[in-house]
Amino acid sequence: MRTCNRVLGSALLVASLTLSGVIASQPACADDYPELSEDVGPVKAFRFGARAYLSGDFRYALKALEHAAKAGHAIAIWKLGKMYADGDGVDEDDQRAFDYFRQIANAHADDNPHSQMASVYSNAFVQLGNYYKAGIPGSQVEQNYGEAARMYMHAATYFGDADAQYELARMYLDGSGVPRDPAQSIRWLYSAAKKEHVAAQALLGDLLISGADVHARPVEGLKWLLIAKNKAGPADRDWVLSLHFKAMQATSADQQSAAETAANAWISSAAQ
Incomplete structure (x- = not known):
């Protein structure tokens, strides 16, 4: 039985x-x-x-x-x-997966972005972007950062997909498939972070604390890292905690206190 x-x-x-x-x-x-x-x-x-x-x-x-x-x-x-x-x-079978996702993208690219099905359509674009970014060995799907960026851009702008916004932010940060533009990367990270995307929150926080590519804002950066730390699941927890530990070494007690207050306010507001 x-x-x-x-x-x-x-x-x-x-x-x-x-x-x-x-x-x-x-x-x-x-x-x-x-x-x-x-x-x-x-x-x-x-x-x-x-x-x-x-x-x-x-x-x-x-x-x-x-x-x-x-x-x-x-x-x-x-x-x-x-x-x-x-x-x-x-x-x-990545080729078969790719073909199924492409079928959705071809049929529903311009469907209502606010419908109950929108998350399915947008995720298909994200999956296609992932395949184009890596390529599929032994198939006709070659690595193509430009095409990956195009898939992410459609999902990010038309459907407002947080995963796509995060992936697009990383491409702007690295200059992969798009011109390198840290400021544009920050804008996409903010958009995804506000949708409770943990990886976007953590990366945004790290960039704002380090100030390597953008104007440093340590309190704002630590706020987002604290939010990410609070929400991180098993898949993200180790690397988020690593960034949080590094951030605590780089910020003062006053900055940490201000960031904690701001993070708690965001978490409380999001829970309502």
Whole structure:
């Protein structure tokens, strides 16, 4: 008898499934799922696939999501891209992931940036930017910083995507794919930091404290590092703590007190 193994996946998927009513209750653990005949529409096929995915039945999930994707179901297409990108329930295949994300980008580049689906569309652009930045060995997707910057720019400006804004900030800081412009980098970091993007908050704080590329503002910089430290998860915690430790060595007691007051005010305001 198959054991039910609930696999939550990404927060973006869970949010999307909640919006579509897929996980209003616990996912089913049935051994058998409905046959995916031609009369099963994309919405129903996606729901079947999502429930199977959340209960760990990747074989059926893949079949159902592909059924929905062929009819243009955007979340199904995006989830297939993520599965192949991460090797999640399937063999990792970056080219197939890239093709799924490109399908979303081509079809939904100009869709409503304030819709419930906007985060799915913008994330597809971010994923494409990541692939262009690194390239895909053995494929026709070569490393192309300019194209990566173009993907990030669209997601950052049209959809207001914080991940894209952070990646674009790093490119302006390094001069990769765009002219080097630390001031522009700071502007994008501020935009992402205000959306609670931990990496953007930490990098912004470090740059403002060091003053290497921009006018030093140690109190403002330490404020953002304290905010990042408060929110950092396991993936970010070590490097954020390292920057925080360095910042504490570079600032005075008065500056630290002022930064802590400002950070606490921001954290309290964000929680409301």
